[in-house]
Structure formats: C-alpha cells, structure tokens
Amino acid sequence: MDRLPQELVIHILSRLPISTIMQSKSVNRAWRNLIRNQVFVNMHFKRMVENDPSFILQIRDQPIQSQLYFGDFSSHPNDRNVTIITKKLTMLPLLTNFHLVSSCNGLLCLRGTHRSLGLICIYNPFTRDSIELPKLVAKGPSHQVGVLGFGLDATTNKYKVVEVSYKRIYRASPSHVVRPVNRLAPQIIAPSSIDSEVHILTVGNGSPTRRNLGSFPFHFMCQKSQVLVNGKLHWISYPRGSKAYLAIVSFDLGNEQLKEVPRPDCISSDRQFHELVVLRGCLSAVCFDYDNEELEIWVMKEYDVKESWVKEFSIGTYLPKILQPDERESLDSSMFYMPKTCMRVLCQLRSGGILLEYKIKALFVYDPRCRTFQNFQLTFEGIPRCFTLAVHVASLNWIDTFIEAPCY
Template identity: 70%
Template sequence: MDRLPQELVLDILSRLPTPSLVQSKSVSRGWRILIRDKALINKHFNRLVDKDPTFILQIRDQPAQNQLYFGDLSCHGNLMIITKKLTMPPLPTFHLVSSCNGLLCFRGTHRSFGLICVYNPFTRDYIELPKLIAEHPSHHVGVLGFGFDASTEKYKVVEVLYKGITRRSSSSIESAVHILSVGSPTWRNLGSFPFHFMWQKSQILVHGKLHWISYPDKNNATNLIMSFDLANEQFLEVPLPDCMISWDRQFHELVVLRGCLSAVSFEDDNEELEIWVMKEYGVRESWVKEFSIGAYVSRLLQPNDEHESLNSSMYYSPKICMRVLSLLTSGGILLEYRSKAVVVYDPHCKKFQDLHLTFEGIPRCFRAVVHVASLNWIDT
C-alpha cells in the first residue's frame, strides 16, 4: 500500500462498503489515520450519495422499541434488505430527529428527556450535547433542527421553544430560538420569532438551510415555508408555488428530491397528493409540479375485519398516512405508509409496488429516515 500513489489509494478505498472501512481501522495506527482522512471521507461519501438511498429504521413497537436497523435497497427480487442491526446509542429511550452527512441526531425521551446527542452508528462516534435550560418555565419544546454549516465546517443544532401554544393556529405566539455549534459548551439565544412550526417530519436540510412548514396565523391564511440559514443564522420566508396561495390546498410535508427543495401538497376534497419541486432554489417561478400520486393501500395495511373496513377510507387516506422518502435512480418514488409499509410508486406507469422488509422478527411499526452510511465523525 505504501508504494501506491496516495490518490490511487483513496480512490480504491472510497469504493469499499462503510463496515469494511470501519473494521480496517483496527489493522494499525497508520490505517486508523488513513480511514479518518478528510479526503477519503469526502470521496467515499460523494460516491454513496449518487447511489440509491439507504435508511436508518427506528423500531417503535415492543420488544424491540428504539432498536435501530440499517436498510438498503437490493436489486435481488426487488426487496429492501435489512443488512445490519445497529449498535444502540447510549440512551435508554430516544427519538430519531434527523440524519446529516452520516450522523444521526437523537433527542432523549422520558427519563433522559432534554438530552440531545449526535451519533454515527457505524463508527460509533458519539457526543452528548449540553442541555438547554429554558429562560422561561412555561416554554416547552417545539421543533429541533440539525445540519452542517459549510462556511465554518461545524454541525449545528437549532431548538425552537414555544410558550403557551394550545392549538395549531395561534394569533399570538411567543417563541425562543436557540442554537448550538456541536463542540461548543453553551447554547446561544437568537431571540424570538412569530411563527409556529409544524411537526418534526416537516424539517429538511437543503442548500445549507433548515426548512420547516409553519401553521397559518392571523397574518397568513396559508402554510408558509420558513428557512433558517445555518451560516448567517437568520430566518427567511421561502417563496411558495402559485398553487399554494389558496385556501383549498395544504402542505403535507417537505422533502429533498435530487438536491431540490420539494413540497408535498393536497386539496381538502381530493385524495391525490402533488409533489412540487423548486428547480432553482429561492426562485418562485422555478416551482414545478413534478409528480401526482393517487390513493393506495399497501397489502400490509389491508383491513383485517369488517369493522376496520368501514373506516378504511379515512384510516388509509394518503393525506394522513403517507410520507415521501426519496427519489430512486430508476425514477420511482419511495413512500412510507403509516410507519408500517414501504412502497415504490412508478410515476410513468402509475403503479405501486410493495417492498418486503426483512428483520430479526417482524416489527409492526417503524420510522424510516434517509441516511448515508458514511465515515464522518465529529471533531470537537
């Protein structure tokens, strides 16, 4: 290996699976240094990003509650194969917030509530973040964001705390925004802002900015998309597609498709979902309706008895139960239904295909998060 040019060595290693590279750190001190080389980490990561997505699945039902699995799409029989049961982070119970560059952000629940950690499930690098102490006792957790600031090469966590929110739409919202650069000992208070963000699943990271959907209020009749720039630490309203500036359409969620900010929307009286893609970030006129997805019930969600079938129309409404995960290299759209089934939708043939999930045991409920199994680690 010493006789080969460094560039060739990095190129060869960048093509290997992440678990193999992690294991090679045990060979010698030289290998350990090589595997942590930033050039190799970046080259390896960029190769993985161009492939079909992989996933972290957090199991939500007993007895494997909070167990993590790594999921990969297999070309053999069109299956999603669960290739690896992952080592758990050192938390008794936790909620998986998001994934960024191969790092997972977790929030502790129950006894460890308030604890936030960042973890690479393959390298097992782990860091527990300082706890945020709210200035006002009535402040409670709203949403949490995690992303990478390329200008400083730092990972940052943003936490929005709300005061006195009792309903989705509030004419008077008091909030406090705090930010922490991972590795720093203290949180910084960025002040208040007049928006109430939707649930955690609406948060995505694109173009160095975190994005959330906000609820309507007395000044806005419709949902808004708000961005938070991790570099300048400022909020900004993202221009909406024309279809969204109306009373009869609502946002379902935000998603990143081929690196573009995308919004999933629906009409109140229509079961069909539309996916709008912002082809040029920040340019309102670049919004394009790229996909439409009709109603579908996975075989795993078929009603088991007559009583359940009476409510199946509402229970299996895609507006309520479907999440868009990613766009495949084949052009198919990967969907998650009611945290129990994964489906591929072919927008050309307008057909759905259930994917089989293989576990050690069959969990009834899970949450899938798109994740790149990288060598990234946190330099504190």
C-alpha cells in the same frame, strides 16, 4: 497492498460498503489511520451520495426505544425489482430512551426521552463516535419544544442544532377565559398568543455552545423529516399563530436569520399543504388534491424563485400490502380510498421512483413512468407495529471532518 501508492489504495477502498471498511480497521494501524484520512473520508462520502439514499430506522413500539436499523437498497442487474436490506446497528450504553430527530452528512441527531429528557446527542452509527450536548434549557409549564433541526454551517464548518420552543402568553381578559361545564371547577385562562423562541447549539472544535436568538412571530408545524436545502432548514409555519395562512420559513445556518420562502400556488381551498421534502437537492412541497384524490409533489427548480415551482408528480390512491392482519382482513383489493395524511414522501431514487411511507408501518416505491407501486418487506427481530425513519447517507464523517459535498 503496502506496495501500492496510497492514492490508488484510497480509490479502491472508497468503493467498499461502509460495513466492510469498518471491519478493515482491525487489519493494522496503517489501515486504521487511512480510514481516518481526510481525503479518504471525503471520497467515500461522495461515492455514497451518488448512490440511492439509504435510511436509518428506529422501532417505536419497544419498551425502551434504543435500537436503530440501517436500511439499504439492493438490486440485481437482471431484475427490475429492488429490495431493502436492514441491518441492526450496535448502540452505545449512553443511547437509551431516545428519539431519532434527523440526519446530516452521516451524523444522527438524537433527543432523549423519559429519564434522558432534554439530552441531545450527535452520533455516527458506524464509527460509533458520539458527543453529548448540553441539555435543553429548563422550561416552565408554559413552554414546549416545537421542532428541532440539525445541519452543517458551511461558512464555519460547524454543525448546529436549532431548537424552536413555544411560550404561551396568558392575558387576564374575559375573552380568553374558558368557562368550565362544572360551575364548581376553576376557570381556565386560554393562551392569547404564542411566541417562538429559537436556541442554537453549535458543535465543532471545542466545547458545544448554546445561544438564545430571541423570539420570532412564527408557529412551526411539526416536521417529520429533515428539510435542509442550500444551507437552510425549512418548516411549514403559521405566521403569528394564524392557521388561515400557511407559509414556508427558512432558517439560514450561516447568518442565523429566519425568512419566508415563496410558496407554490397549489395551496387553495381544495388543496391541503401537508409537508416539505428534499427531492434530488431541491426544496419540494407535498399537498393533497381532494377533487382528484391525488397526492401532488411540487418542486422548486431554482431556489427562492417563486416562478420555478413546478408540479412534478401526481400520485393516486394505493394501499400497501404490508399491513397488520386486522387491517387487511376487511380489504379485498389493494386499491381503495386511502387517507392522504397517512402517506409521507421520503426521497427520489436514481431510477426516478418516489420512496413513500404509509402510516409509519410500510415502505413502497411509486414509479411515475409506469404509474405502478412496489412494496417492500422489512425484516426485523420480531414484527414491529410502527417505526421512525430518516433518510441517511452512511459515512465515516465526524464533527471535525471537512465534508466537501452537499449536506445529505
């Protein structure tokens, strides 16, 4: 191998699975330095982006939520069925009692829970590089963390963690006093309004920095997955706290501005706006058509252009076979009325299939051409009741590496 040109060696090794590459670090110092090479890191990442997305999965029913699994798709040339291979990841002692927030360019954003409450950590689960960020600003009982976002600011090549917290404002007016049933109990003053405070943690060369951008008149819905498109994070929002109107709001990681994005026309009295997702690099919206009992996926073909919203997929009712015994015993068929709020869209595969999650317990793929479903059996140590999942592209990237590819 030493006799081959370095360019050829890079091309050969960049095609290997990341687990194999990490094992090759122990060959010698030259190989270890090569794996840290900027050109090699970029080439390997670009090849990973071209493949089907993988995912990071965190088991949620363990006493200490500190274990992650890596899930990857595997298929045989002569078999149309796709399988998922899960691998237990080695964790650092620092990473105990955490919540999986999101993934970007192979880096995970983790938030501490319980005793580690407030801790935020950026972690590459394969290189095991990690950095602990300043804890969340101490907040009083009127504050609560609403949503967290994580992404790369391509203008500075620095990563940013966006924290949106809510501050309830109380005014002592009769209209906001909640009268208790028990006349001897104290009166409770209900919040008259909710303001959103936005904090930014910037991670790059040097020490992480935190800034407060002030208050904004938006109340964001809890987003289960990372929605990063065109260098902007996206959330579903109630402008000024009103639930009568749902909006899509973006946060530009470059200029750090909040902006309302045109939403699709699918939102009406018979459709419920459920979540946002990224499908093949496009911002997409998921809603429920109660009249036809279908889950609809609308895709914005041209970013920030309202007229480019197109209804791309309609998915009917389906019950995955991978359910707990007490739920399965009462069912005679895999087809029945399923609450659409239990289903979450994850991503689109190269085959065109849509990867979905059901009740944070099961994964399956919907084939829009054949209108069929394929279940996946996930294997772990024991049988978990539920999990948290984030779409992930395995990489050798770290916060000081310049990635010349779109954020994933």
